[in-house]
Amino acid sequence: MLAFAIRRLIQAVGVMLVVALISFLLFRFVGDPVNQLVGVDTTPEQRAQLRQDLGLNDPVYVQFGRFVGKAARFDFGISYQIKRPVADLIASRLPATLELSLVSAVFALLVGLPMGVYTGLYPQTLLSRLFLALSLTGISLPTFLIGILLIFIFSVNLGWLPSFGRGDVVTIGGFWTTGLLTRSGLSSLILPAITLGLFQMTLIMRLVRGEMLEVLRTDYIKFARARGLSSRAINFGHALKNTLVPVITITGLQIGSIIAFSIITETVFQWPGMGLLFLQAVQNVDIPIMAAYLLLIAFLFTVINFIVDLLYVAVDPRIRIGGAGA
Amino acid sequence: MTATLSVRNLRVEIPTRHGVLTAIDDLSFDIAPGEVLGVVGESGAGKSITGSAIIGLLDPPGRIAGGEILLGGERIDNLPPPAMRRVRGKRIGMIFQDPLTSLNPLYRIGDQLTQTILTHEKMTARAALDKAERLLVEVGIPAAGARLSSYPHQFSGGMRQRVVIALALAADPELVVADEPTTALDVSVQAQVISLLKRLCKDRGASVMLITHDMGVIAETADRVCVLYAGRLAEIGKVRDVVKHPQHPYTHGLMTAIPSLKGDPDARLEQIPGSMPRLGAIPEGCAFNPRCGFRLERCRAERPAAYPTSRSEASCFLLDAAGRAPPPETATAARAAGIEVRAGAPTGADA
Ligand SMILES: Nc1ncnc2c1ncn2[C@@H]1O[C@H](COP(=O)(O)OP(=O)(O)OP(=O)(O)O)[C@@H](O)[C@H]1O
Ligand code: SF4
Ligand SMILES: [Mg+2]
Numbered sequence: 001m002l003a004f005a006i007r008r009l010i011q012a013v014g015v016m017l018v019v020a021l022i023s024f025l026l027f028r029f030v031g032d033p034v035n036q037l038v039g040v041d042t043t044p045e046q047r048a049q050l051r052q053d054l055g056l057n058d059p060v061y062v063q064f065g066r067f068v069g070k071a072a073r074f075d076f077g078i079s080y081q082i083k084r085p086v087a088d089l090i091a092s093r094l095p096a097t098l099e100l101s102l103v104s105a106v107f108a109l110l111v112g113l114p115m116g117v118y119t120g121l122y123p124q125t126l127l128s129r130l131f132l133a134l135s136l137t138g139i140s141l142p143t144f145l146i147g148i149l150l151i152f153i154f155s156v157n158l159g160w161l162p163s164f165g166r167g168d169v170v171t172i173g174g175f176w177t178t179g180l181l182t183r184s185g186l187s188s189l190i191l192p193a194i195t196l197g198l199f200q201m202t203l204i205m206r207l208v209r210g211e212m213l214e215v216l217r218t219d220y221i222k223f224a225r226a227r228g229l230s231s232r233a234i235n236f237g238h239a240l241k242n243t244l245v246p247v248i249t250i251t252g253l254q255i256g257s258i259i260a261f262s263i264i265t266e267t268v269f270q271w272p273g274m275g276l277l278f279l280q281a282v283q284n285v286d287i288p289i290m291a292a293y294l295l296l297i298a299f300l301f302t303v304i305n306f307i308v309d310l311l312y313v314a315v316d317p318r319i320r321i322g323g324a325g326a
Numbered sequence: 327m328t329a330t331l332s333v334r335n336l337r338v339e340i341p342t343r344h345g346v347l348t349a350i351d352d353l354s355f356d357i358a359p360g361e362v363l364g365v366v367g368e369s370g371a372g373k374s375i376t377g378s379a380i381i382g383l384l385d386p387p388g389r390i391a392g393g394e395i396l397l398g399g400e401r402i403d404n405l406p407p408p409a410m411r412r413v414r415g416k417r418i419g420m421i422f423q424d425p426l427t428s429l430n431p432l433y434r435i436g437d438q439l440t441q442t443i444l445t446h447e448k449m450t451a452r453a454a455l456d457k458a459e460r461l462l463v464e465v466g467i468p469a470a471g472a473r474l475s476s477y478p479h480q481f482s483g484g485m486r487q488r489v490v491i492a493l494a495l496a497a498d499p500e501l502v503v504a505d506e507p508t509t510a511l512d513v514s515v516q517a518q519v520i521s522l523l524k525r526l527c528k529d530r531g532a533s534v535m536l537i538t539h540d541m542g543v544i545a546e547t548a549d550r551v552c553v554l555y556a557g558r559l560a561e562i563g564k565v566r567d568v569v570k571h572p573q574h575p576y577t578h579g580l581m582t583a584i585p586s587l588k589g590d591p592d593a594r595l596e597q598i599p600g601s602m603p604r605l606g607a608i609p610e611g612c613a614f615n616p617r618c619g620f621r622l623e624r625c626r627a628e629r630p631a632a633y634p635t636s637r638s639e640a641s642c643f644l645l646d647a648a649g650r651a652p653p654p655e656t657a658t659a660a661r662a663a664g665i666e667v668r669a670g671a672p673t674g675a676d677a
Contacts, residue, residue: 219427228412
């Protein structure tokens, strides 16, 4: 188990280095960093001096080493556009994105899992067919359209929920802002969370349903029935537990995509998160922010992947214990 | 004495897009208390379906369309689901073919055993665990106490099938249906597992319905044997009788195809021409008629019932004492094959 964790950790570091390289190349070769920093009236001498000061004349691998070293200390330089440290900018936006993403993921899981179990157990009922039809819409409609539709219905027509922003936030521990503790914060979260989580919800539902149908056909379920175990023990014990292995994997990995895809939702709802920051950075060719965002997303993906792998092992004894004995 | 299991005129149908298939047609047999009944037949003959019908777990859309199944004299084929659930595992134990896939990979052996025990018996978790350990000892798992916390994948195939047997016997059922319990196992452990199963059932006085392809296993293990053909009974009787003096032309063909059992190394291997029909294409009359060397006129139009002979019972018109006499050359050939031709002999005295 420990060896497994260490092996995975080494792989994770490797992945991060590759992403760091891409992000470094972006930083170094898309546009000239000096051009971005200076005004039009700077003399060539001043430019050369700045180039020397920034270390841009060093060999590329030295520069890359320096980039990685700084990134490891969360130093991504200064934003070209906003002229503030990128790390600060991201830190101020991170809570909004993570909160939205986590609430979306929880929503997707809490709704998708029971729907998947139900449609798997009773595939023929009217309700199951309805769920499936709905899920098809959820998968085929683009996120921004769902967001706009929700805004149209619940904000514009019914006036129940706010259509943009995060509402009032409370600061915890000096750096973390949360909207979960205020009424307006919570009501602001509902529409974006549904918009962002809907796709994953239908995905989880379809996945659980497929797995459930598959598992219910296996010999060990038939044998469990033949032993007279109750339907509850079979459906929610033996069957559900076996569907969870792939479900955990996919759901975990989806959290990464939720964070990444939050860009669209944040744009639709003017949600003050990293996605919005990134989009503005792209418009302004603000390379340090783009590079940092790329690294951060990759980092989150890797961490989530790592946790999912460990969970996977915790659920499945075949991986945890391994090897046929006796 | 009431039979442990009594199957009366069982009919199992499978509705499909191309019409309703009759997988089991008018099948009757009994299993006496403590008796081991072997069930043989080619692949697709309906052996597994019969087993599933008995335990009430036919895969949908298959359904029992007629007949009765009685366990200890009570009908069980029409029990409501909760009552049938109490019969499964408690009064009928089932063992499936593949021990590698019969156990839930995510649950410890001990948990699977205690869960089964506690489903059927009121006792403390501690007592159930003790019973689970005793069961593992009984089925010959070394270091049983420690193995309770092992997962299925930590056992070899033979050991897993022993665990499966322990699970099937956990609530001391009066009938055990074993569907090819050793087919998936290594040849070297097959005999051990079969003799273990037989011994444990004998100790408990449980009856066994042993489904298998292997006539050798039947010869060694079963008291009586039931031969199925295309979902119908071909012949049923004591193992010795059916093996040595088969009365149905199909059984006769089967037995001649196994020279070692006849003990005569010079016996000519008589292949039955053709193959068993698919469910959708069972011929009119006797299902075996296109392949039968003794076919009579009526065989293509009428269905034979099971007729008694001096030894077994077989579904063949040659044995129908009320039937018309077969052509002399057919009668001679059938008699030469050891069949007690009774058709056309009003006294049936030519046995
Ligand atoms: N759902 C189904 N739809 C159509 N035909 C089916 C279905 N289930 C079973 N059958 C058919 O029923 C017949 C009997 O099947 P069964 O599994 O009982 O055979 P078997 O005697 O156990 O064979 P084997 O020795 O291969 O296990 C086969 O011809 C099979 O094709
Ligand atoms: S009933 Fe006729 S066709 Fe069928 S086995 Fe007997 S002789 Fe052959
Ligand atoms: Mg079978």
